[in-house]
Amino acid sequence: MANRRIRVREQGGFTLIEMLVALAVLAVLAGIAVPAYLAFTGRATDRSVQADLRAALPSAEAFYEENGTYVGLTATVLRSYDGGLSDRVTVAKGAGKPTLTTYCLTATADGKTWSVSGPGQKAWYRSAKCTGTKVSP
Numbered sequence: 001m002a003n004r005r006i007r008v009r010e011q012g013g014f015t016l017i018e019m020l021v022a023l024a025v026l027a028v029l030a031g032i033a034v035p036a037y038l039a040f041t042g043r044a045t046d047r048s049v050q051a052d053l054r055a056a057l058p059s060a061e062a063f064y065e066e067n068g069t070y071v072g073l074t075a076t077v078l079r080s081y082d083g084g085l086s087d088r089v090t091v092a093k094g095a096g097k098p099t100l101t102t103y104c105l106t107a108t109a110d111g112k113t114w115s116v117s118g119p120g121q122k123a124w125y126r127s128a129k130c131t132g133t134k135v136s137p
Contacts, residue, residue, distance in 0.1 A: 046114070049107045050124070052086040053116045056105050059085065060118055070098035070119075078105075096129030104130035 014022075059081035063073050075090045088107040091097070092115065096104035106115040106128050117123050117130040126135050 042110070045110050046112065049088060049109045049112070049114045050116075052089050052107050053105050053114060054121070055082065056085055056089045057116070057118060057121060058082070060103055060105065061120075064119065069100045070103040071100060073098040073103055092129040094129060095131065106130075 056078050059078040060070065060073060062081045063077055064070055073091050078089065078091070079085050086107065088109055090106050092104035092106050096106075096115070096117075098104075101119070103118045104115055105118070106113055108114075108128075112126070113128045115125045115128055115130045117125070123130070123134045124136065125132050
């Protein structure tokens with residue numbers, strides 16, 4: 001009978017308190033890691049959209065060199081100059097539409113829209129049609 005008691009005491013396992021402590025530690029780590037991950041992916045998406053817009057700038061300038069104006073600039077025209085241009089890139093219409101000397105390119109991902117005014121890279125906006133407060137990319 002003494003051998004039986006010894007075997008029972010030797011059995012390994014976790015107590016309820018040890019399990020609760022482990023779960024609490026995991027919850028704290030998840031509480032720190034998840035927001036950091038979401039912020040990271042948000043910044044990565046923003047940078048990806050901005051890169052798409054930067055890639056479209058030479059195509060817009062090539063259009064101007066051939067035509068002497070930005071009037072008539074469309075996303076389809078941009079893609080004729082650069083076949084690898086992202087489908088997210090569009091040319092603003094309405095208030096931001098291309099004029100003789102300016103244009104506005106926009107791109108949207110995950111519900112966030114960025115726009116850049118040109119020629120070149122005059123200013124970045126966190127909105128469509130190059131309106132609102134200027135921001136740094």
